[in-house]
Amino acid sequence: MNHEAARQQGFAVPRRRYLPYENRMNRGPSKWSRNLVWTASDGNRASKNRGSVSCICKFWIAGNCKRRDQCRFLHSWCSFPGMAMVTSLEGHEADLKGIALPTGSDKLFSASGEGSLRIWDCHTGQCVRTLNLQAEAGSLISEDSWVFLGLPNAVKAFNVQTSRDLHLDGVVVGQVQAMTVGYGMLFAGTTSGSISVWRVTDTESDPFTYLTSLEGHHSGPVTCFIVREHRLYSGSVDKTIKVWDPNTLECIMTLRQHTDTVTSLLCWDQYLFSSSLDGTIKFWACSEDGSLEVTYTSRQGEKVHALGGLTDAEAKPMLFCSYQSGTVSIVDIPSFQERGKMFSTHMIGTLTFAHGGLFFSGYKSGKLRVWSLAATKESSEN
Ligand SMILES: [Zn+2]
Numbered sequence: 270m271n272h273e274a275a276r277q278q279g280f281a282v283p284r285r286r287y288l289p290y291e292n293r294m295n296r297g298p299s300k301w302s303r304n305l306v307w308t309a310s311d312g313n314r315a316s317k318n319r320g321s322v323s324c325i326c327k328f329w330i331a332g333n334c335k336r337r338d339q340c341r342f343l344h345s346w347c348s349f350p351g352m353a354m355v356t357s358l359e360g361h362e363a364d365l366k367g368i369a370l371p372t373g374s375d376k377l378f379s380a381s382g383e384g385s386l387r388i389w390d391c392h393t394g395q396c397v398r399t400l401n402l403q404a405e406a407g408s409l410i411s412e413d414s415w416v417f418l419g420l421p422n423a424v425k426a427f428n429v430q431t432s433r434d435l436h437l438d439g440v441v442v443g444q445v446q447a448m449t450v451g452y453g454m455l456f457a458g459t460t461s462g463s464i465s466v467w468r469v470t471d472t473e474s475d476p477f478t479y480l481t482s483l484e485g486h487h488s489g490p491v492t493c494f495i496v497r498e499h500r501l502y503s504g505s506v507d508k509t510i511k512v513w514d515p516n517t518l519e520c521i522m523t524l525r526q527h528t529d530t531v532t533s534l535l536c537w538d539q540y541l542f543s544s545s546l547d548g549t550i551k552f553w554a555c556s557e558d559g560s561l562e563v564t565y566t567s568r569q570g571e572k573v574h575a576l577g578g579l580t581d582a583e584a585k586p587m588l589f590c591s592y593q594s595g596t597v598s599i600v601d602i603p604s605f606q607e608r609g610k611m612f613s614t615h616m617i618g619t620l621t622f623a624h625g626g627l628f629f630s631g632y633k634s635g636k637l638r639v640w641s642l643a644a645t646k647e648s649s650e651n
Pocket residue numbers: 326327328329334335336337340341342343344
């Protein structure tokens with residue numbers, strides 16, 4: 270790994286070598302991120318500790334660093350060829366609830382459980398704005414030029430191109446912990462188990478029209494969504510995955526194979542992947558009669574908190590699996606063969622992928638890290 274080289278030069282992310290799975294409808298490549306230059310040398314904490322920050326703490330490796338978060342050496346490590354940490358963004362003090370890079374913006378948005386939203390300049394790595402939300406953030410996503418923020422009993426929307434700031438009208442019961450956009454709708458799942466739905470319109474006057482709140486289906490908090498193939502999937506603390514018809518907004522199936530909270534959902538090809546605190550990742554396939562069957566259960570031996578999907582430079586799909594211990598496994602799909610690992614002292618609760626091999630990890634501790642996979646072939650070929 271060559272952190273220092275990347276830092277000093279800054280680097281342009283190569284064009285679309287690594288692609289996040291197309292998990293949402295109408296999700297085109299981010300024009301902006303293809304030409305991204307993230308210069309970490311001007312970053313905040315990184316520059317103060319220049320020269321030492323790229324060294325791995327030898328005490329941490331031995332498992333006995335007493336400095337913990339105050340340590341000036343790295344408490345993380347990755348073993349994936351070419352993967353490098355670009356920078357660590359310091360400022361949040363609690364659990365990251367969402368990280369978003371909206372289309373057409375050179376700003377990264379992050380929201381945390383301590384009740385703040387931070388906006389980071391991608392060129393300098395500096396936090397350019399901190400918003401006190403007066404409430405705990407529950408989730409944060411972006412779709413095109415919109416950033417959506419989930420709060421207790423509320424969803425807010427911000428447009429990075431027009432600077433328009435909206436409080437969405439409608440019934441929202443509980444903390445919004447998961448959101449997704451698909452089929453021209455915004456879905457917000459809450460701790461009460463309900464899912465609030467808005468129609469996304471192109472009108473200036475009323476871009477989000479409240480449709481309904483789907484209640485009485487999930488008996489526990491909604492934790493995750495995925496939209497794919499004429500279906501909306503929702504996962505919950507109630508251990509189930511519900512399958513919804515987006516045309517009728519009816520729940521058409523309930524999948525009950527997990528024995529603990531469903532933490533993350535992902536689609537690849539005709540498969541649905543689900544991770545759970547029960548320590549498994551399940552692969553579901555659609556059978557001929559339309560039902561979903563588990564075709565493979567991968568036992569991980571510890572709680573799985575997040576999944577992320579990416580295709581590599583050879584267009585091969587990879588799955589990132591984040592565990593309770595702070596480890597992230599990077600595996601091939603569908604073989605589940607391990608290709609690499611990331612280690613950290615804190616658990617990664619949020620993984621967000623941008624085009625061009627750039628991704629963001631949000632930790633339970635409030636740390637936010639920017640990673641690049643793009644160094645690999647490009648640099649070795651040159
Ligand atoms: Zn240390």
